[in-house]
Amino acid sequence: MLTAQQALDHLLSNARPVGDSEMVAMQAALGRVLAENVNSLVDVPPLDNTSMDGYAVRTVDTQNPGSILTIAQRIPAGSIGTQLEPGTAARIFTGAPVPPGADAVVMQEDCTTPEGSTDQVQVNIAPAVGQWIRKRGEDLRTGKTALTAGTFLRPQELGVAASAGLTHLNVKRRVKVAAFFTGDELSLPGEPLKLGGIYNSNRDTLLACIKSLGCEATDLGIVPDNLNATREALRKASKDHDLIITSGGVSVGEEDHIKPAVTAEGRLDLWQIAIKPGKPLAFGAVRKSENVKDGEGGAQAEAWFIGLPGNPVSSFVTFLLFVRPFILKLQGRDEGHVQSYPMRADFDWLKADRRNEFLRVKINAQGGLDLFPNQSSGVLTSASWGDGLVDCPPGHTFKAGELVKYIPFNALLS
Structure with a gap:
C-alpha cells in the first residue's frame, strides 16, 4: 500500500487545470x-487621506505641544481642501483627502479648543511627519x-x-463532478428504511463537500450492487463531467463492483492506501464515449475517477485529504498542501498502528485537544463533534502533554 503522501503526490501529478473560462x-x-x-x-487610495477624525496641520507649525492654529477650512470625506497656509489647520474627517501643504494629521482627542474661541484649535502634541496619513496608492x-x-x-x-x-x-469554469453511491442496503432519508438497511449519509456529506469547493455537482443517486449497473453509472457520469466520485463498493468483497467496473470502463491506477480510516481508496479514469474539448485545444478523453470507502468517517476524511486537493488542482488553485499545526494532546494514544491514523479531536477550554472516545469509521458524530484531525504517523504513539500535528476542519472545507 502507498503512504498517504505517496497517494496524494500521485493524484496531484495527474490533475490538470480545466481550460475554459x-x-x-x-x-x-x-x-x-x-x-x-x-x-x-x-x-x-486615489489621494493622500486621513485615517482619523482630527486636524490636518503643517508639522513646522506644531513643533511645540500646545501650539494654537486658526481653523481655516473644513474637509469632510468626498471633498477636496485648498492649500493649507502657515499657522492654520484644517478640520478633517476620516477618509477625506489631506489638503496640499499639510504633512500630518492630529486626531481630535489630542486637540482642545482654546477658551472662548470658535475658530482656533490647540494642538497638544508635536506630530510626526506623515502621522495618520494614508498615502496615495499605498x-x-x-x-x-x-x-x-x-x-x-x-x-x-x-x-x-x-x-x-x-x-x-x-474566472475558470466550474469543475463538474458527478457522484453516485453503491449499496443495496442504502435508503434516502424520507423513504421507508429497508430491513437491515441504513440511511445514506454519505450522499449529503459528499455533495455538500463538493459544492463547498465551488464545483458543479451532479447527484446520480444510489446504484444497485451489480456490475452492469455500476458500469452503466460510470458511462453516464463520464459523459459531461471532469471527475467521478463514488462511495462504497471499493473493498474486495463479492458485492464490491467498483474495481472491475472501472477497469472495464477505463483504468485503475491506485488501490488502497496505508491510512486509518480510509484504506480502500481508488483512483483512475473512465473513458468518455465522446471526446469533450477542454478549452485548451486538446481533447479530454477521460473523466477522472476517485472511489471512496463506504463507511461515513472514512468517506469524509479521505475526501478532505485526497479529493479536495485534487479538485483544487483541477480548478487551478495552488493550495493542495494540507497545513497542520502543533498542538498539545490532552489524551494518551498508546497503541501504534502500521498505518497513518487520523484521529477526530476537539479543542478544549485549556487550549489542548480532547479525543472523541469512539474512533470507529462508522461513527460520523465524531466528525460533527470534532474541530479537526490529529495526523498520527505510522508506528507512532504519544502521551498527554505531547505536541501533535493538528489539522482543523475549517481549513479543509473551502
Whole structure:
C-alpha cells in the first residue's frame, strides 16, 4: 500500500487545470477561481487621506505641544481642501483627502479648543511627519496586479477587485463532478428504511463537500450492487463531467463492483492506501464515449475517477485529504498542501498502528485537544463533534502533554 503522501503526490501529478473560462459580474464570482491576473484601474487610495477624525496641520507649525492654529477650512470625506497656509489647520474627517501643504494629521482627542474661541484649535502634541496619513496608492497602484490567476474568490477578494475599479472578472469554469453511491442496503432519508438497511449519509456529506469547493455537482443517486449497473453509472457520469466520485463498493468483497467496473470502463491506477480510516481508496479514469474539448485545444478523453470507502468517517476524511486537493488542482488553485499545526494532546494514544491514523479531536477550554472516545469509521458524530484531525504517523504513539500535528476542519472545507 502507498503512504498517504505517496497517494496524494500521485493524484496531484495527474490533475490538470480545466481550460475554459468566462467573464462574470462581480457578485457572480464568489466561490470561483480567477483565470487571469487582475490589474488595478486606479490608485488605492486615489489621494493622500486621513485615517482619523482630527486636524490636518503643517508639522513646522506644531513643533511645540500646545501650539494654537486658526481653523481655516473644513474637509469632510468626498471633498477636496485648498492649500493649507502657515499657522492654520484644517478640520478633517476620516477618509477625506489631506489638503496640499499639510504633512500630518492630529486626531481630535489630542486637540482642545482654546477658551472662548470658535475658530482656533490647540494642538497638544508635536506630530510626526506623515502621522495618520494614508498615502496615495499605498494599497494598490494603477496597472499593478491586485489579484493573481488561481485565486479562490472569497468576499475579501471581491472587495479588492471592486476597490481596483473592476465590475467583471474572468474566472475558470466550474469543475463538474458527478457522484453516485453503491449499496443495496442504502435508503434516502424520507423513504421507508429497508430491513437491515441504513440511511445514506454519505450522499449529503459528499455533495455538500463538493459544492463547498465551488464545483458543479451532479447527484446520480444510489446504484444497485451489480456490475452492469455500476458500469452503466460510470458511462453516464463520464459523459459531461471532469471527475467521478463514488462511495462504497471499493473493498474486495463479492458485492464490491467498483474495481472491475472501472477497469472495464477505463483504468485503475491506485488501490488502497496505508491510512486509518480510509484504506480502500481508488483512483483512475473512465473513458468518455465522446471526446469533450477542454478549452485548451486538446481533447479530454477521460473523466477522472476517485472511489471512496463506504463507511461515513472514512468517506469524509479521505475526501478532505485526497479529493479536495485534487479538485483544487483541477480548478487551478495552488493550495493542495494540507497545513497542520502543533498542538498539545490532552489524551494518551498508546497503541501504534502500521498505518497513518487520523484521529477526530476537539479543542478544549485549556487550549489542548480532547479525543472523541469512539474512533470507529462508522461513527460520523465524531466528525460533527470534532474541530479537526490529529495526523498520527505510522508506528507512532504519544502521551498527554505531547505536541501533535493538528489539522482543523475549517481549513479543509473551502
